[in-house]
Amino acid sequence: MRVNDNSVATDANPFGFQLKAVPLKFTKPLKDIVLQEGDAVGASATFECEVSPSTAVTTWMKDGSNLRESPKHKFTSDGKDRRLAIIDVQLVDTGEYTCVAKLGNKEKTTTAKLICLAGLTVKAGSKIELPADVLGKPVPKVKWTKGDVVLKGDDRVSIDDKPGHSVVTISKTTREDTATYIIEAHNSCGRATATIDVNILGTLFCYLFL
Secondary structure, X not given: OEEEOOOXXXXXXXXXXXXXXXXXXXXXXXXXXXXXXXXXXXXXXXXEEEEEOOOOEEEEEEOOEEOOOOOOEEEEXXXXXXXXXXXXXXXXXXXXXXXXXXXXXXXXXEEEEXXXXXXXXXXXXXXXXXXEEOOOOOOOEEEEEEOOEEOOOOOOEEEEEEOOEEEEXXXXXXXXXXXXXXXXXXXXXXXXXXXXXXXXXXXXXXXXXX
């Protein structure tokens, strides 16, 4: 509670003080967590946020369903700090995580994603697709790069950008397509990136000399 000392004393309130409720809000929202598959599986991931006032009651959700504290999901509350630790991360743990804060009849939420990026390995000659969800306001601008080189469309590579989604399609892949592909989204609020490692297996030739 906060004291407002600009009030005037009355018969009902002889001291002239008014108690004003502190608004419920997240002073530090959740942030997305991105893990490479090799680093993610078996590791832990921790979502952190701060809520004001510290007396707010918080619960956690995954993809809209309530989470219960368990050996898999550990909840921590320390003053304004709220943490959700996900133990032994697996690919099935990817999704949206939400912290719900309640105080009286007020409710606020903050949401972020846990993303486990898997590498992609295919045989030469295959077609691959690299899809990505791109969300933000204002609508972000998107750029794909292959290593340090900006990716552009040609007779084998197509880039399809739509509101909220972008996908790179590569047909008739070759060993030269092996690389780390990076998508970068940016708007006036900031920028975000995600990566995926692509490995194209070459064709094995066996020559017989007589």
